[in-house]
Amino acid sequence: MAPSACAACRSQRKKCSDECLLAPHFPSDDLQKFALVQKVYGFNNVLKMLKDVKAEQRADVVKSLVYEATARMEDPVYGCTREIHQLQKRIAEQESKLAAYP
Amino acid sequence: MAPSACAACRSQRKKCSDECLLAPHFPSDDLQKFALVQKVYGFNNVLKMLKDVKAEQRADVVKSLVYEATARMEDPVYGCTREIHQLQKRIAEQESKLAAYP
Numbered sequence: 001m002a003p004s005a006c007a008a009c010r011s012q013r014k015k016c017s018d019e020c021l022l023a024p025h026f027p028s029d030d031l032q033k034f035a036l037v038q039k040v041y042g043f044n045n046v047l048k049m050l051k052d053v054k055a056e057q058r059a060d061v062v063k064s065l066v067y068e069a070t071a072r073m074e075d076p077v078y079g080c081t082r083e084i085h086q087l088q089k090r091i092a093e094q095e096s097k098l099a100a101y102p
Numbered sequence: 103m104a105p106s107a108c109a110a111c112r113s114q115r116k117k118c119s120d121e122c123l124l125a126p127h128f129p130s131d132d133l134q135k136f137a138l139v140q141k142v143y144g145f146n147n148v149l150k151m152l153k154d155v156k157a158e159q160r161a162d163v164v165k166s167l168v169y170e171a172t173a174r175m176e177d178p179v180y181g182c183t184r185e186i187h188q189l190q191k192r193i194a195e196q197e198s199k200l201a202a203y204p
Contacts, residue, residue: 042144049178057179064183068170076151077159080182081166087189094196101203 007034012043021050025062033066040069109136114145123152127164135168142171 005016006023011034016023026034037046046065050058071080078085107118108125113136118125128136139148148167152160173182180187 040147041142042147045142045144049174053178060179064180067183068181072151076155077162077166079166079170080186081169083186084182084189087186087193091189091192091196094193094200097200098196 004028007031008038008043008046011035011038021058022047025050025058036069036073037062037065040072041065106130109133110140110145110148113137113140123160124149127152127160138171138175139164139167142174143167 005014005028006020007026007028007030008022009016009020010028010031022034034046041049049061049065053061068080071083075082107116107130108122109128109130109132110124111118111122112130112133124136136148143151151163151167155163170182173185177184
């Protein structure tokens, strides 16, 4: 394992190369970020989800995976669907208020 | 493999028992439902997420995982965070409208 292996390669105790697709998104100084998505999706699935999109989309994939994994850790039952329900409820409340105006 | 093995056990080509934790949620007549969550989270992670909660919460875990996995299949970059952003945008628009009233 190179001293500079990315957080993802470190989790697998393997060498990290210049071509490592995970390295730009999971730097070695933030092990927690990869540990989080790995716990929810698994190493291979994270890698596959990044491989399946264009290079310029990968940062957004990582951001959304981190967001969803964080929500799943905070709420193991509903994950980020809890937030979706809360937002939908708020929209319905606002709609009722707006309906009261001409 | 028993002919009645649940969709999850079928995916692993293994026997399904009366104690199978996945069977109540992934019946053998709906292979697609398990295939979907397996593709995003992997077999072991789905099993672990169900094990980690109380029995009466498992149906809701499955529902939220299916929801999030469906969103990830439809939008491999943003998954269900796209819906969250759209809902937040709508709330902001409604707030602007409400602010115009006394």
